[in-house]
Amino acid sequence: MAKLTIRFEIRTDKLNQGGKAPISCMVSISQQRKRIATELSTHPANWDKSNQKAIYRSKKEFFKISGSNMPSAFLMESDIDRINGLLEKIRSRLNFIEDGFRISDKPYTAEDILSKYQESQPSTGTKAIEKPKYVIQTVTNFIDTYIERNKASRAKRSLGVYSQLKKHLEDFEAWSNIKVTFDRIGLSLFEEFQNYLIEHKTSLNNITIAKQLSTLKTLLGYARKHGFEINQSYRDFTIKRQKLEVITLSEGEYRTLKAADLKGVSRHEKARDIFIFLCATSMRFSDYDQFKREHIKGSTIQLTMKKGSKPWEIPLNPDSLSILDKYRELAEPLPKISNPKLSKYIKEVCQVAGIDESIEIVRYKGAEPIRNVYPKHQLVSAHTGRKTFCTLSLERGASVETVMKWSGHESYASFKRYVNLSRVHSISEMERVWGKTEIMKTG
Template identity: 70%
Template sequence: MAKLTIRFEIRKDKINKDGYAPISCMLSIAQQRKRVTTSLRVPPINWDTENQEAVYVKIGKNSNQSFLMKSDVSRTNSLIDSIRSKFIFIEDSFKHSGKNYSVEDVFAEYNKSKLGTGIKAQKVEASKSSVVVFIDEYIERNKAIRAKRSLGVYSQLQRHLERFQHHSGKKVTFDCIRLSFFEEFQSYLIEETEINNITIAKQLSTLKTVLGYARRDGVQMDQSYRDFKIKKQKLEVITLTEGEYQSIKNVDLNGVSRHEKARDIFIFLCATSMRYSDYAQFRREHIKGQTIQLTMKKGSKPWGIPLNSDSISILEKYKELEKPLPSISNQKLSKYIKEVCQIAGIDTPIEIVRFRGSEPIKTVHPKYKLISAHTGRKTFCTLSLERGASVEMVMEWSGHESYSSFKRYVNLSKRHSISQMGKIWGEATVMKAS
């Protein structure tokens, strides 16, 4: 009687958008062949054709290729071995019974088994796996293609989940995720940590993102968590007024170099809407005539910024440098800008309100303490609108693609609001007391 031959191979002709190819199992008896699909997928770089198994390959930091981590490789090979063992067991059963059998008979018997094609085993294993471990694997898998700062939010969530597990005595696995878990985790963050509602909302939102990744990766879980509504507090928008902007431009800094450079860079950010990350990558080759042409660091989108009198005057001041502007770290720039704003007398008291649960936490700060490098971008958007530019034009200049994100950058003054009402509806006269 002919022997059953079992061979595993990947279908490079069916690579999905994430760069993963399906693993199939080819059964052969005499001249009969049968291809059996499995739920397993691997990037082609992680497949050893000769040995018919997944292998770990160390990928360089600058590579955009998909790849498996060591734990993924081990799990994949374990499931391959399970499938192979099941086919061998079925063939042995036929042999011992003395029955003739074909490749279709083997396949039919295999189909009856609870293991199936490995799909059920994989889903059960995944649903009972740790969310904390999944986050760790996600960070490892994406650290070559994601900015370190953007992955930091996942590390923060991981730490909060670990502390929640210790506090509650419950392991957070995918099969325990549901609406009630979100309610319990939110209560823990409010009652047992020092973080405010804004940070709590960020943690819950990140957890939903993680669950979305896992769901698309084939992990089964209760979908009721998607009905959990995250309450987000509207943040204060700190920008400079026209008068404050002019004060910074004209303030006497007594020749202090760090203040002069920080003020000039900040004025440039206010006049161009640049983020710090774009200032950090700004080179002379990006200056094209009367515009700056570069690719945004955030979102990797091509961006054209028209120059104006304020931005050109700063570039002229430093035209002897190799780079267009002096180099200062984000932390030092924000520190020195605060000092410059304090010297310029930008000290209006600003009340900041945060919530922990339903309890408001109010603090009052002089305005200069709330200024950072990113205030420049918000100031650009606000002053451009107050000076008469349309919303559409300012969004084009600043590179915003949606109004919902743009409006978070705008803080129009009450004086501007009153002035615009007067222009549209006529000037108001002060009412006399009756």
């Protein structure tokens, strides 16, 4: 019985406007040949005739060999991998069909193979592989779908990151003349997009870029779970994250802030009280914003955290109780201030209190460090309260497990980003564990 021969070739006689040639699959049995249109195409410069597959060429090689001056004709490594992967799927399908004829011991021709292949095409053929609705949809269009589907369950601020990502991807598409579709956004495109953000988005540092790339990975994972066919090599892209400085108040600064004379300025008094309450409870701003009197249960606060929708309970202490007592006549447990205003006012309060230690902040743009020095009060925000709670609780002797229970952290990896044990505490702990030392004299 004659055996099936499968060969892939490009039709240089049918170049499209972009200079690409369609790829055909030739099936042969006993001199009988049939052609299958794969609906794939590549530039002749990217075709390896002897090995019957697409081949990657650098931009310099490609434009030299092809003589093309059209950026859209250039194929990235992810494009080449996609084409070769689909060609292998076609080859496997044809071999599977032939095996079926052989097992049943039925004679078959190239026409029989073609007929069976076309029957299977709606679910497993080339058209279904190459151009289903999910594959050809651009990532930027899907971001709109994602935001719409999640706006009822996600905070508006967190979805704003996806809107920013969409804008960066659209700018990248305009710059590169490449449409970012699910089937081509693999490892190579991730690297190209990262380089674009570093080189052309001058306002973004590495931390912001890492956030954008992480958001893109999350989006692709969501799309994959919902049935989109995605170039899986994107999973091999590693996002490099810079360790951030943890800004907290020291024990001395916390006491200084509590005792500072604010000259009766109402906005400063209220901002300090709210901030001290956050420092004494580990509460996030989002939970302060939803905090009601019914959440006070005897000597504890009990509510469902806005972030993660987790139940949370923390005992009240003298500092948090004194703040609640001060505002006992209000309908709400505390005065209400917006997050931007609270962060602005608490900076002003910390400046009045003399919290002005010089802090160096280092950010990177690519491999280039950008160093700036700020007085500490400029770096304090509403979220500093939660970090201060975790740090001071540990320094005052509470165990890590207890502080994590109070703050609602479930993993140590996330908890440790909130802790900035002071130099004084480090020295005192060394003396407690190893004994006090005499300062060495020199000279």
